[in-house]
Amino acid sequence: MSCSSSSGSEEEDEDFDSYRKGGYHAVRVGDQFAGGRYIAQRKLGWGQFSTVWLAYDTQTKTYVALKIQKSAPQFAQAALHEIEVLLAIADRDPSNSKCVVQLIDNFKHTGPNGQHPCMVLEFLGDSLLRLIKYNRYKGLPMNKVREICKCILIGLDYLHRELGIIHTDLKPENILLFNTIDPAKDPVRSELAPILERPEGGLNGGGVTSLIEKKMKRRARRAVAKISERRISMGVIGEPPKSDRNIGGIDVRCKIVDFGSACWADKQFAEEIQTRQYRAPEVILQAGYSFSVDMWSFACTAFELATGDMMFTPQSGQGFSEDEDHLALMMELLGKMPRKGAVTGARSKDFFDRHGDLKRIRRLKFWPVDKLLIERYKFSETDAREFAEFLVPILDFSPEKRPTAQQCLQHPWLQHKNSSQDKQINEPSLEKVDVGMSNLKIKVGK
Template sequence: MPQGGPFDKSAIRADVAPVAAQNESKLSLALKTADAPDAALEDRDIAKEVDAKLGTINDDNNSFQGLRPRRRSDEMSHSSYSDSDDDEAQDFEIPLEPENEENTSDYIPGGYHPAYIGEYYKGKRYKLVRKLGWGHFSTVWLAKDTEDNKHVAMKIVRSAKNYRETAIDEIKLLSKLNHTDPEHPGHQHLVKLLDYFDHQGENGVHICMVFEVLGENLLSLIRRYKHKGLPIKFVKQIAKQVLLAMDFLHRLCGIVHTDVKPENVLLELEDVEQIVQFLENAQKQRKEMLKRVHSTRVSSASLGDQTSPIDISASIDEANDFPRTMSRKGRLSRRQTLITGSQPLPSPLRSKSNSFFVSPLDTNQTLPGTTPFRGSVSNFDMEDLSDNHSRVLESLSSISISAEQRLHQWEPPKAEELADDDILRVKIADLGNACWIYNHFTDDVQTRQYRAPEVILGAQWGCSCDIWSVGCLIFELLTGDYLFDPTEGRSFSKNDDHLAQIVELLGPIPQELIAVSRNGKLFYHSDLQRLRRIKNLKPWPLQNVLMEKYKFSETDAHEITDFLSGMLVPDPKKRMDAAGLSNHYWLNDCNVEGYVDREVGTRGEDISGWYKEVRLHHHHR
């Protein structure tokens, strides 16, 4: 096997395919026909509703054209809605350095909106509370919905026309979810778009998208388990929920996600308001202490203390710089800077009959995997404040920063600590790369490690490519490693190595698929059996890998292989569909509610767009 074969984690997650430029809405392209099927007609009604609400922008600040951005979730950094590409990144610390934030040079007409804590949107309805993260496409904020009295996540999209059009496409896809059968058990496992609107700013008109608040993603959970795999119980629960969501997308909505991976599956937060209240209480305690320190030190200085009030104030201001604001050249005052430090909302889990949840009722509470909370106003008297300035400042940090880090640094529960009825709840997020079954925006889809063979070969693809990605995802949850992690060498490309790894694990790719693919002859000899640039393949079947490398028992390895083998079928036509897989016996004891009446083993025979794009009459790409 060439260097960097299966199970090597060295490749970078950001290896995603290039994208084509487009300047028209995906949906509008697909609907240029009078004979569109009923589903497309329904989608056209949704498109009209979205277009009417957002309208057309002709402002100069929004006129930048450029390439149509195909937003990848792995571009979104330091956010509870996505993750950094660096596998060595410290996910659980509050990013405070300028290099961890978006560039100030992107705060220009057509670029980011200079949002700030306390800013209102949609009149006085939404008030920004905390920056959660940022990406090439948008910044993401925690906001208070003053009308419904709850917290929400809000994406503020860059204002240039190409970003605006991409956001509108995503809103139409998300709106389809909202308009489709809410009784389907998969509906609850997809992120919910709550609102969207335009916001006029100094850099143009920005689309704002409002979502329910979710926690960290599965890549963060994989890292918490130190890449040694999650408890099988958790993996079964996640698998069932993801499959139900996929069935809802594929069969009911006519949507292909095209980017299923750990970064795009997020933990549900059982009580967002309690988490926010915990953080607010910690901050209030810290501010109260700062006031007392300041007043005490000023009094001491006036009585002859050698430390001046100015020195003390500077130290206090430094300690109180939370959340920090910054520029690329270093720290600036709040008025001067455009950038607020990102603080992803923590997602600590604790077991409590039926679900995992966080309940930080007050700042003195001990959360799982932490030591008791250190520091409160009552822990110091006024003599302490004047006698030991440095100790007080250190303790002040423990009141809010330590409290925050405790939430971020929780230890995940071990398998033996789980109760029978504990459930880890997840939702699939980020439809920024999704498409309609009747209009594939591009053929360059899926993140490398989760890319299906038909996509690598340049053959037709459809909903079943998502199922392949789900199989790769589940293996990664079980083991902590990629299933396929190709590299390039002097004489072969990543695509060559990827195909070789697939063949070694699963057997030959069907000659029929290679023959009808656009790039088959680039990778295979004329017999369509032998790879051109990689010889001497070393087969290592999946069940053997699970037992020999990852030390699963023979029974577990057999059952896992039986489950995954229905997804990891090289022929996209023969891949099992999500609803049938959700009823596989391996998931019988996962305790996740939700059932779709479909036999195990169905292979998308009745699902439109299962393995290829649906061509509408008179529709030309």
Template sequence: MSCLEHPLDYEPGGLHPVHIGDTFAEGRYEVIDKLGHGCSSTIWLARDLTTASYVSLKIIEADRSESSTELIVLKHLEATFDAEDEGSQHIVRMLDHFVHEGPNGSHLCIVQEFLGPSMTMKIEGNSAASKSRARRIAGQLLHAVDYLHKRGIAHGDLHTGNILLCIPASFSIDFGTPIRDTCGLPAKPSPHRPKYLVGPISERVPNKFIRSCMAKPHIKVCDFSESYMTGMTEPPPLASPHILRPPEGILGDLPHATLQTDIWGLAVVIFQILTNGGSLFSSLNDDYTLETIVLTLGKLPEPLWRSWSNREKFFDDDANPVLQVDSWSGLSGISSKTYLKETIGHWPVAKEEILALEAMLEAMLRYDAKSRCSLSDLVHCDWMVGYGHRRGGVDVVVATQTDMDRSISVQEGSRKKTKKSRRNKGKKGGK
């Protein structure tokens, strides 16, 4: 089965073995299903038996729990929460946190809102409605990152998998039975490993549920495990996908994410969202990413240009493309310069919008990191004012915990668990 964590990650100091029906925080949170996993955590759909609501439960591996900076960032976000700021509506909320002792060590556990699918899926269709949804999502994302930056937080990992859709109030969904898988697990049982792995719920989500979430999309940014915050003494190293990194993040020695790396990566993601999966730059490897950056934006400034050791395979000293030979086919050719205006020009919208978008992206994709346009200015740029802002205020009703409790059902074996079959049996867990 795809999308499963590696069984060898379950060892002392590693992931905590979790089974459907397990409880945490003195019985308060009951595991219902699997939402996914990251490089150092698993994320579960759980039921808060104290409030009778669904939540997301992130369990960090033991060796990373003590050094994790995610909780620091989330606490800061809660302490500085401002409901009047539009960006606050687009950042996931932390509900609780605690430490769980297990066979593999002490695990930091973070409880957050339960949200819908991520933006890794493409926006269906090329209609005016689909373009409107894409603009809406891009605008909300700009407000979300502006909200973070005003609090001194660089997200550090702004890919589409960390942009989640909220669940609308008018929905009803049955996620079915959690999929258990023993493939890859050693036959000999061990207290350090689960008896089975669980497939993520995303593999069983019906298309109608995704369409419901996308009808009037409302996004929230999640996962602050790679974030940097002003004053942080031991921030996590820069870990965003290289396709989202600026040249100084690929060639330089940046110790951590910055507001400026966020701005560059945000431009790449916005283009991806607006063009339904299109890419500004190549993701084949670092050299091809840098090649397409130079073809689109021009020659890199020094010392970055000289620090690119393979530049001579692609360009002469004046950044003119040179003849390349394909190692597989033996065919040769010269890459063409494709300027940002030409790349954006393929997007089938009015010329006025293309010009506004080009101006916004150019301001975000400047080689000089200090001159990149700040989010506080970007949220007032021509593209945002004309196309990215919501019109008429909030026009989508996001599901409350009560809505989800009424509308979600998950099956365990042959027994379906809903509000009627689960009562408040847990004790309140402390933070």
């Protein structure tokens, strides 16, 4: 769950059975926290461990995101860990310039279901996943992709180099824009007055909350309708529907959020990390990991921003697992995994024979990134080549060969000095391989 997102979780509602001892804390609009400092405004979303509310900070007169953890001991423990990571992040970034979410406060709140750890985070806008959806999975303009990549890399460089922290779950959902895409959902830009006390008859709990939410949604819809009317009166009506998704005007500055599964590089506690589609090969093979797993996820995210599609969407099939399909997809795009990498993990024998070939998916059809961008996504040859030169070295099967976030920030593609004389000598070069063009692979059973 994006910890301070306005977009909320992708599913509609959390499991209401979880509002019991050890579970979620029931919040009503106008509820007060931390001795009256924070007042709940509306629910932003929820995650497996917590609900997140928009709250008004009466001390600083600003809106914040209030994350209220379930109260059972294991959730409290997870919250303590996340708070520890967030405190380290905030401590070293007093100017709040490192593209990582800032923790403002933390406290415990006692309710009927137990004691709930609470985190107060800066209020941020929609996730990059929302932005991708808003753009109808079309792929963002390259200047926007560049801008977003810079922010993510500044955040990763700070986490990795200055703090020694691995995020372990980087993906579009866990990167939030500074602002909401729809101004009506932004508590400041929509100019709604903060709710400072519980609305009349507020003792009947959820009913009131949902009424308020309905009222706010109606208000937002009216605002949108007004904008549409204005557009029609300005003669936009005859344009194709594409025109109502103006990405150009959206501020794409963003921050990395959700440190629930982050770890210090020298204090790792989980073997299986990362969301499936963004998972690095060394994690699948259980060959140990370091900061470079975040770089792999970053490259997958950059590809998704530029194309609208996930880079890898593995599926299990007849006689092979999702993991093996994932490795096959990687090799079709990036070439064969070096034998050393293929055989050194604790799970290597599950997938590879002693020659470093997959056991159950035999005939791979190679389709390198630059050709894929041109043929499937209609990139110009120059754009495809330059983007692939940036992306492919980050997707090296050998984790130690992947460039760091700091090195990526120096890459000509980000500076957009894309002529050959601007190329740095020590830049990892993209190997040109002459390979077949079909992305169909023949999978055979054992």
